[in-house]
Amino acid sequence: MPTSITMQMAPIKSCNATDCSYNKSGNECHAMAITVGGPSPDCDTFMRGPNKGGVEQTGAVGACKVDNCKYNRNLECSAGGVDVVASRNHALCHTFSAK
Numbered sequence: 001m002p003t004s005i006t007m008q009m010a011p012i013k014s015c016n017a018t019d020c021s022y023n024k025s026g027n028e029c030h031a032m033a034i035t036v037g038g039p040s041p042d043c044d045t046f047m048r049g050p051n052k053g054g055v056e057q058t059g060a061v062g063a064c065k066v067d068n069c070k071y072n073r074n075l076e077c078s079a080g081g082v083d084v085v086a087s088r089n090h091a092l093c094h095t096f097s098a099k
């Protein structure tokens with residue numbers, strides 16, 4: 001059963017994955033919320049396509065499955081913000097820090 005906690009979603013401070021459909025201005029994520037997947041800290045929401053999508057505000061981490069990150073708390077991100085960087089055919093949470 002999930003632990004009862006109150007947390008703010010960690011904002012995405014920057015993302016340079018310009019080929020992602022949710023990237024705007026080359027450095028901003030406009031997905032409403034991303035999922036960061038385990039075991040490696042990939043942005044699972046990364047998507048290449050002909051159309052751009054997303055919302056007006058910049059995105060945040062909705063869920064994170066990387067439980068060996070020191071910022072991971074009950075499979076959510078407790079960092080004050082994250083930076084995401086492009087890496088070949090995917091994008092990685094650069095704020096990841098091993099426990």
Ligand code: SF4
Binds near residue numbers: 012017021045
């Ligand atoms: S790779 Fe992830 S963090 Fe970057 S713009 Fe796409 S959805 Fe947002």
Ligand code: SF4
Binds near residue numbers: 041065069077079093
């Ligand atoms: S900082 Fe850690 S807990 Fe937060 S999204 Fe990145 S990998 Fe997940």
